[in-house]
Amino acid sequence: MRLGSWAAARFLILSAAVFVAGIAAILLVLRVVDPPLSAVMLRDKLRGARVESQWMPLDRISPHLVRAVISSEDAHFCSHWGVDLRELSRALRTAQENGLNRVRGASTLTMQVAKNLFLWTDRSIPRKALELAITPLIEVLWPKRRILEVHLNIAQWGHGLFGAEMAARRYFDKPAADLDAREASLLAVALPAPGHRSPGSASRRVEAIATRLRARMSSPASDFGCVL
Secondary structure: OOHHHHHHHHHHHHHHHHHHHHHHHHHHHHOOOOOOOOHHHHHHHHOOOOOEEOOOOHHHOOHHHHHHHHHHHOOOOOOOOOOOHHHHHHHHHHHHHOOOOEOOOOOOHHHHHHHHHHOOOOOEHHHHHHHHHHHHHHHHHOOHHHHHHHHHHHOEEEOOEEOHHHHHHHHHOOOHHHOOHHHHHHHHHHOOOOOOOOHHHOOHHHHHHHHHHHHHHOOOOOOOOOOO
16 A cells, blocks of 8 residues: 555544544433534524424423334334434435435434434435444444434424424424324424424325324334333
């Protein structure tokens, strides 16, 4: 290996080590300290947009919402180590076949926490690569309950609206602890497209999706044991 190539390789290795160590240190702190804001919230604040959020412990969020979000977003949350390799492979193959420089779908709840907490929100391959680097650290350093708790508190449910507590109060005029199964399913269905699906005034299509989701929430095959 040439001297210049070796120096470049050492720089890359050192940079990666510093990145991993820095993220790991932050995650260890955030295991016990609730994050005051996420990268997505910070982006909105820097743009001058209003940001509404209120942290709520997991045991003060309705179990219906826990079941709904896992059933809708990541059915294997309790059994995987942060990445669904089958879905990721499928998404990468689709991007490659269509000549796209971005990846759609395949994000587990842990990957969504990595993205929302530390990164930006486009679907570029570099962002997905960083997301994949951070995700195993979260899985190693946080228990599943903490991962879900953070997700439910930093997820975006509308323009400037973050977290289950504010979403429950905005759309249903009640705390997150009091959400029933229908309300929880409507909130979960809105998550993939919070700017286009309003849980408070759901369309017939959204109501139909939520009805199917409630069937999965109550299925004996569903696994919520790691968080409930």
